[in-house]
Amino acid sequence: MMADSKAKTRVAVAGLGAIGTDVAKALDQGIEGLTLVAVSANSPDKHRGWVAELKSAPKLVPIEQLAEVADIVVECAPSKLVRSIVAPVVERGKTAVVLSVGALLQNEDLVDLARAHGGQIIVPNGALIGLDAVTAAAVGTIHSAKLVTRKPVAGLVGAPHLAENNIQIEGITEPLRIFEGSARDAAKGFPANLNVAVALSLAGIGPDRTRVEIWADPTVTRNTHRIEVDSDSARFSMMIENIPSENPKTGRITALSVIACLRKLRASLRIGT
Ligand SMILES: NC(=O)C1=CN([C@@H]2O[C@H](COP(=O)(O)OP(=O)(O)OC[C@H]3O[C@@H](n4cnc5c(N)ncnc54)[C@H](OP(=O)(O)O)[C@@H]3O)[C@@H](O)[C@H]2O)C=CC1
Numbered sequence: 001m002m003a004d005s006k007a008k009t010r011v012a013v014a015g016l017g018a019i020g021t022d023v024a025k026a027l028d029q030g031i032e033g034l035t036l037v038a039v040s041a042n043s044p045d046k047h048r049g050w051v052a053e054l055k056s057a058p059k060l061v062p063i064e065q066l067a068e069v070a071d072i073v074v075e076c077a078p079s080k081l082v083r084s085i086v087a088p089v090v091e092r093g094k095t096a097v098v099l100s101v102g103a104l105l106q107n108e109d110l111v112d113l114a115r116a117h118g119g120q121i122i123v124p125n126g127a128l129i130g131l132d133a134v135t136a137a138a139v140g141t142i143h144s145a146k147l148v149t150r151k152p153v154a155g156l157v158g159a160p161h162l163a164e165n166n167i168q169i170e171g172i173t174e175p176l177r178i179f180e181g182s183a184r185d186a187a188k189g190f191p192a193n194l195n196v197a198v199a200l201s202l203a204g205i206g207p208d209r210t211r212v213e214i215w216a217d218p219t220v221t222r223n224t225h226r227i228e229v230d231s232d233s234a235r236f237s238m239m240i241e242n243i244p245s246e247n248p249k250t251g252r253i254t255a256l257s258v259i260a261c262l263r264k265l266r267a268s269l270r271i272g273t
């Protein structure tokens with residue numbers, strides 16, 4: 001019998017909502033080289049039942065303990081918690097997979113912290129398409145990058161930009177453009193809705209030069225993102241129409257993107273940049 005020569009990398013999941021639950025279950029089902037050791041939620045009691053039924057139940061612990069017990073921490077919690085989840089991970093030279101990407105703009109020093117301690121922050125494609133092509137184009141020169149997002153009203157209600165500008169979207173019968181500006185401003189005005197804008201900007205030409213349009217669209221049932229990039233190597237546009245998960249702000253493909261990203265970490269064949 002061959003000995004298992006490679007020790008498994010310990011993974012923890014911070015947040016057990018639309019994304020974290022699927023990621024935790026996929027890790028429990030088995031991802032090559034990885035083992036789920038801990039999870040965190042705001043109301044642990046709500047999750048004890050299904051967590052205990054996993055094949056190999058992880059510990060349910062407060063987020064402060066995750067960096068200690070895991071080598072990789074997957075952040076899929078509210079954006080205000082990004083700093084407290086990610087800083088202790090990268091400070092220990094470990095890896096944080098970040099979903100609340102918008103919050104990285106208010107916490108840019110986390111990247112410096114990772115650099116100083118040999119840690120890493122990974123931002124998966126998440127709900128977006130084409131970050132592989134954008135990072136490739138960014139090796140050359142990108143002239144312009146734009147994101148046009150259309151969401152059903154339920155995917156946008158509660159965004160601070162709407163209240164601050166007195167924009168009513170409930171009951172609209174036609175598409176309404178509710179924002180046009182930089183990815184930085186989109187992230188401020190729509191912290192739970194526009195992680196994709198920030199991900200695009202970090203892959204390409206940064207949050208101030210990346211342009212964003214947001215539409216509240218009662219004619220769509222899916223969160224729709226179109227990116228348009230013009231560079232010295234290629235011009236491309238791509239669109240993705242995401243089926244919402246049980247959280248209408250979050251597309252189903254987001255959790256799958258994290259699972260695919262985790263699979264790539266130890267895969268013998270790795271496709272895509
Ligand atoms: N990068 C991308 O493409 C995308 C990013 N996102 C972002 O990912 C993040 C997660 O999204 P989603 O899964 O839909 O969110 P949900 O609202 O469905 O889940 C959030 C989870 O965080 C948990 N939580 C809240 N407070 C704490 C706390 N103090 N300690 C530990 N856990 C806590 C909640 O716990 P409980 O269950 O107990 O309430 C819940 O399980 C969001 O910031 C979202 O904006 C979303 C979609 C795409």
Ligand SMILES: O=C([O-])CC(=O)C(=O)O
Binds near residue numbers: 195197249250252254
């Ligand atoms: O489309 C989605 O699923 C979520 C989204 O826009 C984001 O978080 O940026």
